[in-house]
Amino acid sequence: MIIPIQYNVRYLRARWTGTLITAVTFGLVVAVFVIVMALAQGLDRAFVTSGDPLNLLVMRPGVQSEMQSFMELEQIQIIETLDGIAKGADGKAIAIPELLVVVNKPKIPDGDPSNIQIRGTGSQAFEIRPQVKVVEGRMFEPGLREIIVSHLVAKRFQGFKLGDKPRLGKGEWTVVGIFDAAGSAYDSEVWADQRELSEEFDRGGGSSTIVVRATDGAAAASLARVVDKDVRLPLEVKTEADYYAEQTASSAPLKAFGTFLAVIMSIGACFAGMNTMYGNVASRVKEIGTLRVLGYTPFSIVLCFVFESILLALIGGLFGCLAAIPMNWVTTGTTNFQTFSEVVFNFAVTPKLMGIALLFAVAMGMIGGLLPAVSAARKPIVDCLSKV
Amino acid sequence: MTYGTFIRKNALRNKRRTALTVLSVGFSLFLLITLQAVLDSLLNPPETEESTLRLVVRHAVSLGQSLPESYQRDIEKVPHVKYVAPVEWFGGQYKDPKNFFANFSVGHENFFQMFPDLKYSEGTEEAFMKERMAAIAGVDLMEKFDWSIGDRITLTGTFYDVDLEFRIVGTCEGEYDSSTFYFRHDYLQESGAAFGTVGTFSIMADSAEAIPGIMETVDEMFRNSPAETKTESEKAFQLGFVSMLGNVQVLIGSISMVVAFTMLLVAGSTMAMTIRERLREVAILKAIGFPRKVILGLVLGEASAVSFLGALVGIGLSKGLATVNVGAFTADFVRTIDPEPAMLAIALGVGLAIGVIAGLFPAIQASSMSINEAMRRLE
Numbered sequence: 001m002i003i004p005i006q007y008n009v010r011y012l013r014a015r016w017t018g019t020l021i022t023a024v025t026f027g028l029v030v031a032v033f034v035i036v037m038a039l040a041q042g043l044d045r046a047f048v049t050s051g052d053p054l055n056l057l058v059m060r061p062g063v064q065s066e067m068q069s070f071m072e073l074e075q076i077q078i079i080e081t082l083d084g085i086a087k088g089a090d091g092k093a094i095a096i097p098e099l100l101v102v103v104n105k106p107k108i109p110d111g112d113p114s115n116i117q118i119r120g121t122g123s124q125a126f127e128i129r130p131q132v133k134v135v136e137g138r139m140f141e142p143g144l145r146e147i148i149v150s151h152l153v154a155k156r157f158q159g160f161k162l163g164d165k166p167r168l169g170k171g172e173w174t175v176v177g178i179f180d181a182a183g184s185a186y187d188s189e190v191w192a193d194q195r196e197l198s199e200e201f202d203r204g205g206g207s208s209t210i211v212v213r214a215t216d217g218a219a220a221a222s223l224a225r226v227v228d229k230d231v232r233l234p235l236e237v238k239t240e241a242d243y244y245a246e247q248t249a250s251s252a253p254l255k256a257f258g259t260f261l262a263v264i265m266s267i268g269a270c271f272a273g274m275n276t277m278y279g280n281v282a283s284r285v286k287e288i289g290t291l292r293v294l295g296y297t298p299f300s301i302v303l304c305f306v307f308e309s310i311l312l313a314l315i316g317g318l319f320g321c322l323a324a325i326p327m328n329w330v331t332t333g334t335t336n337f338q339t340f341s342e343v344v345f346n347f348a349v350t351p352k353l354m355g356i357a358l359l360f361a362v363a364m365g366m367i368g369g370l371l372p373a374v375s376a377a378r379k380p381i382v383d384c385l386s387k388v
Numbered sequence: 389m390t391y392g393t394f395i396r397k398n399a400l401r402n403k404r405r406t407a408l409t410v411l412s413v414g415f416s417l418f419l420l421i422t423l424q425a426v427l428d429s430l431l432n433p434p435e436t437e438e439s440t441l442r443l444v445v446r447h448a449v450s451l452g453q454s455l456p457e458s459y460q461r462d463i464e465k466v467p468h469v470k471y472v473a474p475v476e477w478f479g480g481q482y483k484d485p486k487n488f489f490a491n492f493s494v495g496h497e498n499f500f501q502m503f504p505d506l507k508y509s510e511g512t513e514e515a516f517m518k519e520r521m522a523a524i525a526g527v528d529l530m531e532k533f534d535w536s537i538g539d540r541i542t543l544t545g546t547f548y549d550v551d552l553e554f555r556i557v558g559t560c561e562g563e564y565d566s567s568t569f570y571f572r573h574d575y576l577q578e579s580g581a582a583f584g585t586v587g588t589f590s591i592m593a594d595s596a597e598a599i600p601g602i603m604e605t606v607d608e609m610f611r612n613s614p615a616e617t618k619t620e621s622e623k624a625f626q627l628g629f630v631s632m633l634g635n636v637q638v639l640i641g642s643i644s645m646v647v648a649f650t651m652l653l654v655a656g657s658t659m660a661m662t663i664r665e666r667l668r669e670v671a672i673l674k675a676i677g678f679p680r681k682v683i684l685g686l687v688l689g690e691a692s693a694v695s696f697l698g699a700l701v702g703i704g705l706s707k708g709l710a711t712v713n714v715g716a717f718t719a720d721f722v723r724t725i726d727p728e729p730a731m732l733a734i735a736l737g738v739g740l741a742i743g744v745i746a747g748l749f750p751a752i753q754a755s756s757m758s759i760n761e762a763m764r765r766l767e
Binding site for chain 2: 017018021022024025028029031032036039060062063064067068070101102103104112113114115168169170201202261264265267268269271272274275276278279332333334335340342
């Protein structure tokens with residue numbers, strides 16, 4: 001026979017101050033866990049939503065980021081002629097040389113410097129990355145010293161608002177447009193015309209990578225094979241999706257930090273929960289005796305108190321998740337040390353993350369409640385009833 | 389019976405509860421100490437007498453841009469500059485990207501004058517001067533990869549499309565950093581990489597007072613040139629990387645606040661529970677004439693004693709962590725988490741304060757309750 005859940009619910013309600021304090025303790029642990037993990041999730045999401053499996057990056061083998069790669073003009077010309085490349089709106093094959101450089105600029109509000117990634121690209125880039133949309137102003141004009149800036153970069157760095165004239169390499173450039181990249185990694189970038197940028201940074205017209213749009217999955221695979229075999233091209237082909245999946249490695253330290261925090265904090269919280277539960281058991285010795293007399297088995301007593309502890313932790317867990325949800329609207333940034341530039345992203349408190357957090361709360365409740373529950377069940381009936 | 393014994397006996401009456409509270413406070417305080425130690429090591433990079441005299445010159449646009457080699461001669465002419473040496477982040481990989489360690493090419497001519505704060509194994513200087521392929525490896529690297537002096541190893545270039553083979557001619561050991569790998573800049577240039585360019589220059593000033601002047605003179609010298617410079621103290625240069633990590637201070641600061649608040653809740657609720665059970669005794673103490681102040685003191689004393697014990701547990705745990713090499717988990721951003729004695733003293737203080745604050749409410753409640761009320765509350 002199982003003791004009705006009502007019994008636990010009513011007790012927790014009657015002792016509401018104790019319940020509240022313990023639940024808040026569990027809740028804070030869960031909130032910290034969710035917030036730190038939401039930081040890691042947000043960073044991952046920026047990368048994962050960036051890549052398209054039909055967009056292929058042609059780059060120097062073994063490099064960890066686009067920025068470290070470089071490519072000569074002849075190689076660009078060979079790649080343009082390969083089979084399986086989709087045609088753009090202008091009827092030309094979509095093979096875009098892209099140049100990546102970083103510039104060190106002061107952040108808003110304290111002026112601490114960080115690196116912004118500048119992507120020199122072409123107008124075809126918007127065809128293959130439809131998530132990037134100019135929301136204010138206009139596109140940069142090829143052949144002019146114009147840039148378009150992500151709305152997040154404009155908000156985070158000094159001197160990158162519409163109409164501003166920031167210095168990139170040698171001279172001033174004009175911000176002519178603001179774009180929104182739907183939370184992808186491009187939201188951390190500034191875009192310009194590749195040839196102009198190459199000039200500015202003395203790269204002699206060369207680029208870091210070439211982005212190629214494959215007509216379909218089969219063409220993507222065959223393009224990778226062709227480049228691999230061509231002795232004129234000591235290069236490697238990666239899908240954009242794979243490339244950005246590799247970049248998620250940069251969230252690993254955050255995840256480790258979040259786990260470490262959660263483990264240590266939850267040990268502390270489990271001890272506190274145990275204390276509360278021992279207290280709850282001690283103040284109900286007489287009731288436990290009565291329940292046993294009524295015929296409830298020791299096992300159902302254990303079940304009852306473990307459940308109560310889980311309930312307590314779950315209330316806390318829910319509170320913690322609720323407290324963390326507003327973080328979804330917070331934008332922050334960190335440096336991806338592979339590209340050596342700042343990634344701007346939103347915290348991502350995902351349903352999955354909250355599910356994990358609640359499971360985590362259940363585990364804390366179970367661990368904290370087990371010993372007190374067992375001690376309750378093991379008390380001899382006579383002792384229980386003779387007390388008080 | 390003295391008050392001290394009274395407090396001790398009371399605290400030990402429910403041994404399990406006290407132990408659980410001590411452990412709970414202990415683990416929370418351990419976390420607090422760890423977080424603060426991490427923050428401290430990030431924001432206050434270790435300094436030596438020589439490191440405070442060093443400056444770093446980089447390209448004004450970003451570290452991704454290189455400077456012309458010829459700048460060395462120009463900078464050498466600046467007053468109060470003792471030595472100038474090229475230092476370049478090679479970013480080479482040893483076999484697998486997971487084996488990450490810092491490797492720099494350096495100007496060998498005055499490397500040993502520039503970095504006298506490293507301890508070199510015997511004969512390192514002569515060999516490094518003589519041999520182009522020579523490399524100096526930190527003692528931690530020697531141990532990790534099981535290298536010995538005379539070994540030949542290859543690093544695969546990431547920024548540069550070259551693989552370089554080195555012969556390890558000596559080891560270096562720093563007070564804080566023993567896992568860096570140095571080799572000769574002329575060897576890197578000979579390989580075709582970094583031809584005529586240098587990533588950064590390190591400058592040694594003749595005195596700390598000269599540093600602001602040098603910074604200004606160097607940057608002014610190259611203003612309006614194709615490669616403008618940014619010169620800053622070595623410490624500011626290092627802090628630049630920390631600021632790139634993001635707002636670490638706010639993150640760690642707010643987590644610390646939450647942890648401290650949790651401790652307060654735990655200690656407070658335990659004390660409230662304890663006092664509630666003992667209201668009758670409090671009434672008896674009052675009845676036999678103990679003044680309010682003493683009762684207040686007894687409750688506060690017990691609360692602070694328990695959380696003080698918790699603080700000791702926390703300090704013990706963090707001393708344990710100090711023996712762990714955490715560099716492996718943090719990509720060497722934080723090498724060891726060894727809190728300063730001052731920080732441990734603060735932790736003890738925080739422990740005591742938590743006890744006092746946590747005990748305050750139950751203590752006031754107990755001491756201000758009338759005898760009648762207290763007797764009745766517990767039937």
